[in-house]
Amino acid sequence: MALQILLNLIIAFMWMFLQESYTFSSFFAGYLIGIFLLFMLQRFIPDTFYMRRIWRFVRLILLFIKELILSNISIVKLVYKPNLDIQPGIFALPTDLTKNWEVTLLANLISLTPGTLSIAVSDDQSTIYIHALDIPDVEKEIQSIKETFEKAIMEVTR
Amino acid sequence: MIEIIISLLLIIGTFFILSSSIGVLRFPDVYTRLHAATKSATLGVASIMIAAFLFMLFDANIVSGKLILGILFVLLTSPVSGHMISRAAHHSGVKLWEKSIKDDYETKLESIKKKT
Numbered sequence: 001m002a003l004q005i006l007l008n009l010i011i012a013f014m015w016m017f018l019q020e021s022y023t024f025s026s027f028f029a030g031y032l033i034g035i036f037l038l039f040m041l042q043r044f045i046p047d048t049f050y051m052r053r054i055w056r057f058v059r060l061i062l063l064f065i066k067e068l069i070l071s072n073i074s075i076v077k078l079v080y081k082p083n084l085d086i087q088p089g090i091f092a093l094p095t096d097l098t099k100n101w102e103v104t105l106l107a108n109l110i111s112l113t114p115g116t117l118s119i120a121v122s123d124d125q126s127t128i129y130i131h132a133l134d135i136p137d138v139e140k141e142i143q144s145i146k147e148t149f150e151k152a153i154m155e156v157t158r
Numbered sequence: 159m160i161e162i163i164i165s166l167l168l169i170i171g172t173f174f175i176l177s178s179s180i181g182v183l184r185f186p187d188v189y190t191r192l193h194a195a196t197k198s199a200t201l202g203v204a205s206i207m208i209a210a211f212l213f214m215l216f217d218a219n220i221v222s223g224k225l226i227l228g229i230l231f232v233l234l235t236s237p238v239s240g241h242m243i244s245r246a247a248h249h250s251g252v253k254l255w256e257k258s259i260k261d262d263y264e265t266k267l268e269s270i271k272k273k274t
Contacts (some may be wrong), residue, residue, distance in 0.1 A: 070200045072174060075193065079181040088190055088255060092266070111237030112200065117193055119244045122266070129266070131189045131244060
């Protein structure tokens with residue numbers, strides 16, 4: 001990954017010198033050409049193409065924005081409901097993520113989408129305790145978090 | 159045209175902030191209130207900031223990076239504060255609402271206490 005970024009930067013600088021215009025726009029054009037070259041030559045370069053990882057990261061952000069908007073609407077609906085017939089509670093979410101920053105990212109994403117709020121992480125980082133506004137079905141909730149966020153984070157990191 | 163988009167974004171933002179403050183008043187205990195306080199507000203603040211960004215862009219031709227950074231930092235800090243407040247509340251023994259159906263964290267803490 002680091003090697004590929006270095007190659008890409010070298011190509012961008014070479015493009016800048018060939019053009020003899022030392023501006024940001026020519027650097028950017030060179031960077032795009034570098035991405036294209038690396039994409040064409042990815043069979044000969046060790047590691048997978050690094051833009052694929054960045055693309056997955058962009059997808060994670062898009063997924064997060066979608067969830068943020070959808071669940072904000074659901075919480076607003078709850079606020080204006082005349083009678084509060086919700087069943088809040090704290091449930092444990094077992095997670096397969098191991099690295100520190102992966103667990104941090106997952107906990108933060110869970111907190112940011114309304115309806116769920118991460119309260120604590122167990123000492124061995126295998127479980128996240130989550131307070132949910134409305135959990136008639138805990139298993140379904142766990143499944144949905146595992147399917148969306150954990151899968152997306154794993155795609156970025158592995 | 160762009161004015162309509164900006165005003166729509168502003169109205170949506172204020173609507174979300176208003177509903178989150180109503181939620182703080184209406185919900186029964188600390189944890190459910192935190193749901194309303196830390197999160198609906200982020201979307202509200204974000205859309206107001208986007209509206210301000212668009213206004214600066216089209217009205218004064220300024221690309222204001224500070225506003226985008228503002229959104230980023232609100233998104234970074236609000237879940238952390240929500241996490242810390244709820245954790246602190248749980249550790250200092252604030253009870254959940256009586257209609258809550260389960261509390262896995264409490265049972266876990268008690269099982270640790272029993273062992274030691």
